[in-house]
Amino acid sequence: xxxxxxxxxxxRDVRPLGATAVDVLVQNGRIAAIGAGLPVPAGAxxxxxxxxxxxxxxxxxxxxxxxxxxxxxxxxxxxGTRLVDRIDxxxxxxxxxGHDAASQSLNLAQAFLANGTTRIRTHVxxxxxxxxxxxxxxxxxxxxxxxxxxxxxxxxxxxxxxVRPGTAELLNAALAAGADVLGGLDPCAIDGDPVxxxxxxxxxxxxxxxxxxxHLHEPGAMGAFSLGLILDRTEALGLQGRVAISHxxxxxxxxxSECNSLxxxxxxxxxxxxxRAPPSRSVPPLMACRAAGVTVLGGxxxxxxxxxxxxxPDMLERAxxxxxxxxxxxxxxxxxxxxxxxxxxxxxxxxxxxxLVPGCRAELVLVDAQSVAHxxxxxxxxxxxxxxxxxxxxxxxxxxxxxxxxxxAAAITDGSGRLSGALS
Amino acid sequence: xxxxxxxxxxxRDVRPLGATAVDVLVQNGRIAAIGAGLPVPAGAxxxxxxxxxxxxxxxxxxxxxxxxxxxxxxxxxxxGTRLVDRIDxxxxxxxxxGHDAASQSLNLAQAFLANGTTRIRTHVxxxxxxxxxxxxxxxxxxxxxxxxxxxxxxxxxxxxxxVRPGTAELLNAALAAGADVLGGLDPCAIDGDPVxxxxxxxxxxxxxxxxxxxHLHEPGAMGAFSLGLILDRTEALGLQGRVAISHxxxxxxxxxSECNSLxxxxxxxxxxxxxRAPPSRSVPPLMACRAAGVTVLGGxxxxxxxxxxxxxPDMLERAxxxxxxxxxxxxxxxxxxxxxxxxxxxxxxxxxxxxLVPGCRAELVLVDAQSVAHxxxxxxxxxxxxxxxxxxxxxxxxxxxxxxxxxxAAAITDGSGRLSGALS
Numbered sequence: 001x002x003x004x005x006x007x008x009x010x011x012r013d014v015r016p017l018g019a020t021a022v023d024v025l026v027q028n029g030r031i032a033a034i035g036a037g038l039p040v041p042a043g044a045x046x047x048x049x050x051x052x053x054x055x056x057x058x059x060x061x062x063x064x065x066x067x068x069x070x071x072x073x074x075x076x077x078x079x080g081t082r083l084v085d086r087i088d089x090x091x092x093x094x095x096x097x098g099h100d101a102a103s104q105s106l107n108l109a110q111a112f113l114a115n116g117t118t119r120i121r122t123h124v125x126x127x128x129x130x131x132x133x134x135x136x137x138x139x140x141x142x143x144x145x146x147x148x149x150x151x152x153x154x155x156x157x158x159x160x161x162x163v164r165p166g167t168a169e170l171l172n173a174a175l176a177a178g179a180d181v182l183g184g185l186d187p188c189a190i191d192g193d194p195v196x197x198x199x200x201x202x203x204x205x206x207x208x209x210x211x212x213x214x215h216l217h218e219p220g221a222m223g224a225f226s227l228g229l230i231l232d233r234t235e236a237l238g239l240q241g242r243v244a245i246s247h248x249x250x251x252x253x254x255x256x257s258e259c260n261s262l263x264x265x266x267x268x269x270x271x272x273x274x275x276r277a278p279p280s281r282s283v284p285p286l287m288a289c290r291a292a293g294v295t296v297l298g299g300x301x302x303x304x305x306x307x308x309x310x311x312x313p314d315m316l317e318r319a320x321x322x323x324x325x326x327x328x329x330x331x332x333x334x335x336x337x338x339x340x341x342x343x344x345x346x347x348x349x350x351x352x353x354x355x356l357v358p359g360c361r362a363e364l365v366l367v368d369a370q371s372v373a374h375x376x377x378x379x380x381x382x383x384x385x386x387x388x389x390x391x392x393x394x395x396x397x398x399x400x401x402x403x404x405x406x407x408x409a410a411a412i413t414d415g416s417g418r419l420s421g422a423l424s
Numbered sequence: 425x426x427x428x429x430x431x432x433x434x435x436r437d438v439r440p441l442g443a444t445a446v447d448v449l450v451q452n453g454r455i456a457a458i459g460a461g462l463p464v465p466a467g468a469x470x471x472x473x474x475x476x477x478x479x480x481x482x483x484x485x486x487x488x489x490x491x492x493x494x495x496x497x498x499x500x501x502x503x504g505t506r507l508v509d510r511i512d513x514x515x516x517x518x519x520x521x522g523h524d525a526a527s528q529s530l531n532l533a534q535a536f537l538a539n540g541t542t543r544i545r546t547h548v549x550x551x552x553x554x555x556x557x558x559x560x561x562x563x564x565x566x567x568x569x570x571x572x573x574x575x576x577x578x579x580x581x582x583x584x585x586x587v588r589p590g591t592a593e594l595l596n597a598a599l600a601a602g603a604d605v606l607g608g609l610d611p612c613a614i615d616g617d618p619v620x621x622x623x624x625x626x627x628x629x630x631x632x633x634x635x636x637x638x639h640l641h642e643p644g645a646m647g648a649f650s651l652g653l654i655l656d657r658t659e660a661l662g663l664q665g666r667v668a669i670s671h672x673x674x675x676x677x678x679x680x681s682e683c684n685s686l687x688x689x690x691x692x693x694x695x696x697x698x699x700r701a702p703p704s705r706s707v708p709p710l711m712a713c714r715a716a717g718v719t720v721l722g723g724x725x726x727x728x729x730x731x732x733x734x735x736x737p738d739m740l741e742r743a744x745x746x747x748x749x750x751x752x753x754x755x756x757x758x759x760x761x762x763x764x765x766x767x768x769x770x771x772x773x774x775x776x777x778x779x780l781v782p783g784c785r786a787e788l789v790l791v792d793a794q795s796v797a798h799x800x801x802x803x804x805x806x807x808x809x810x811x812x813x814x815x816x817x818x819x820x821x822x823x824x825x826x827x828x829x830x831x832x833a834a835a836i837t838d839g840s841g842r843l844s845g846a847l848s
Contacts, residue, residue, distance in 0.1 A: 074794035279703030280751035309801045327704035370498035
């Protein structure tokens with residue numbers, strides 16, 4: 001999909017990450033120049049920043065767009081508390097209700113964009129009941145949003161790999177169909193045979209030359225054991241810089257010496273950690289991870305689905321929850337929380353050309369805040385969101401006009417022609 | 425302060441806590457009737473609820489209104505991480521900056537009201553540097569807000585009791601000046617002499633016949649030891665139902681058997697627990713507390729002050745943070761989170777006539793939500809806030825007209841005549 005050429009955009013008087021005010025010139029969807037007192041090219045659209053704080057596009061590192069019930073009638077949660085209760089309940093509910101991964105992922109992706117998120121990694125359930133149906137839906141959303149938002153899809157065996165025969169073949173098919181990353185899940189606790197499970201998983205990834213992002217909920221020693229097996233295979237197969245661990249609760253359970261030795265090995269292998277910083281679980285120690293050289297990045301995990309009613313498509317709120325979970329109170333500490341949903345998230349997921357320097361894609365977010373820390377704690381409405389050089393949202397709502405040049409404009413409305421993007 | 429008589433108010437088609445739609449008749453500041461198809465009295469103002477969710481007035485059980493920098497220029501936090509660093513930094517900062525407890529507490533109290541909070545318990549620093557200055561400021565706010573919001577003040581020795589001679593006399597003076605509750609703080613960790621500290625503290629409370637609310641940050645065995653001393657004195661002095669423990673982190677550290685034996689004793693003595701459900705600390709086990717018969721209620725603790733930049737004057741957001749901290753995912757569990765900032769908070773703080781039954785003060789909050797759980801996770805703008813039978817706020821902003829009948833209307837504006845109440 002291509003967009004009609006759009007005029008230059010000139011943002012006057014904005015403060016990148018709270019620094020001294022500058023102007024930003026956007027040309028051809030990229031940042032062309034940043035500096036004080038830049039000349040305004042003839043024909044450029046001028047946006048007065050009024051000293052607003054400028055953030056780069058926000059990055060969601062761990063979503064489940066295909067599961068969400070965002071915008072649907074309230075789902076009354078009466079689900080049991082075990083992981084398998086939640087997995088089985090969801091698969092059965094989605095099958096029985098005809099839950100539509102295409103329209104639901106589009107709803108949520110648009111709400112993310114309205115709140116400044118321009119890159120998303122989303123896990124998509126692949127199982128023997130649904131086959132590739134959910135992936136097909138999310139790939140439609142990916143294509144519809146492509147001009148403004150980059151969506152990576154992870155083929156995710158939510159119901160297990162070995163325990164449901166036929167899943168490995170489906171994962172192969174999912175990668176062939178265009179999934180960007182191979183997902184995995186608890187090789188001990190769910191699959192019950194960690195060595196064979198990981199051998200199958202890494203075999204699929206290697207065959208397709210795709211990176212891995214493995215959900216590891218397993219606590220304590222069990223999780224550390226599985227993590228060790230993952231690191232062994234990462235090293236043996238030369239997958240340095242191609243593997244991510246999502247959740248990694250076990251790292252918060254281990255004695256510091258044991259945790260640090262795993263972190264040292266992860267850093268050497270370029271294995272990254274992705275967490276939602278849950279308040280009710282152990283979490284990887286953020287500052288120790290960074291000190292060891294392990295990239296940590298943030299994601300919401302599920303938003304308003306059968307697993308959890310919580311969550312909003314707002315990565316500044318996720319950064320705030322990082323701040324609360326990791327007790328980041330000083331301004332310099334809260335800057336780290338923002339890194340986890342911007343720079344480090346782009347780096348860890350492999351999103352290219354992200355940032356506030358010339359040459360990067362023009363993904364710009366303006367908020368009325370005095371500092372980065374203020375933006376994180378207050379989560380003000382996004383005064384302006386620019387994606388691919390185009391002004392796409394103001395005040396948390398998508399701008400209808402911004403989409404008019406796109407061939408697929410109809411696909412990103414809710415059918416009534418109304419754009420759905422605001423938080424609800 | 426008295427208000428001019430106001431006409432009856434009739435709320436049509438609202439769903440109390442998500443139940444079937446009813447009408448609510450408000451007369452003389454009280455709920456006069458609740459039911460389906462009520463007749464509208466002549467002259468009553470009619471408010472169309474349109475099926476909105478009706479909540480009772482929200483209750484803030486642990487605030488520090490006097491400390492906040494809400495609405496002021498951003499305070500860059502570079503404070504050390506120890507409790508004493510934060511205490512000493514704050515006392516010095518407030519002294520040097522001329523921080524005004526009257527105007528700041530008013531700012532925050534109004535923002536709470538705009539978001540539906542009609543009752544607040546607030547701790548006010550009493551120390552030998554500031555004397556009663558902060559209390560005097562908060563008492564002015566209490567009086568200005570009295571028609572619409574009930575504020576309890578706790579005389580709180582933030583810098584310690586024994587360690588700063590002269591503090592006991594100031595606490596006596598604070599209670600004589602009108603503080604409602606006597607506060608306390610870590611008798612081991614801060615005062616260093618738990619028996620004498622608590623004896624002095626309970627002596628002051630008994631002399632004035634005032635209840636107690638003691639900050640107990642002490643972890644593990646030390647906290648359990650202090651808590652035991654507090655329970656001993658509660659029992660010996662016949663203060664059943666008159667003592668609250670704020671924070672009580674230690675209860676989250678103890679083995680279940682030891683914790684439960686303390687909870688059993690707390691329940692027998694009517695000692696309540698007040699927590700902000702911090703994601704980065706141990707917390708009292710909510711469901712075990714309730715099972716033992718201990719009332720647990722919620723508070724924000726500091727909001728945007730030198731201790732912490734986090735927090736908003738929105739008790740639905742605090743309920744959400746309870747939900748995340750205690751992993752409350754089922755709808756029936758999330759109802760408990762709301763209890764902690766409504767019914768149980770009113771009960772635990774001793775706020776009378778609170779609730780959604782005839783005879784209670786008409787403190788009513790309407791939100792566009794499908795259920796209580798939806799309201800907690802989404803924290804929608806307060807469509808309408810009624811306090812003392814008067815419509816005082818819509819959409820998160822105070823209504824200027826609502827205040828016009830009050831003698832002190834000028835005192836509740838920011839001086840420019842503009843009402844300050846929205847979240848910022």
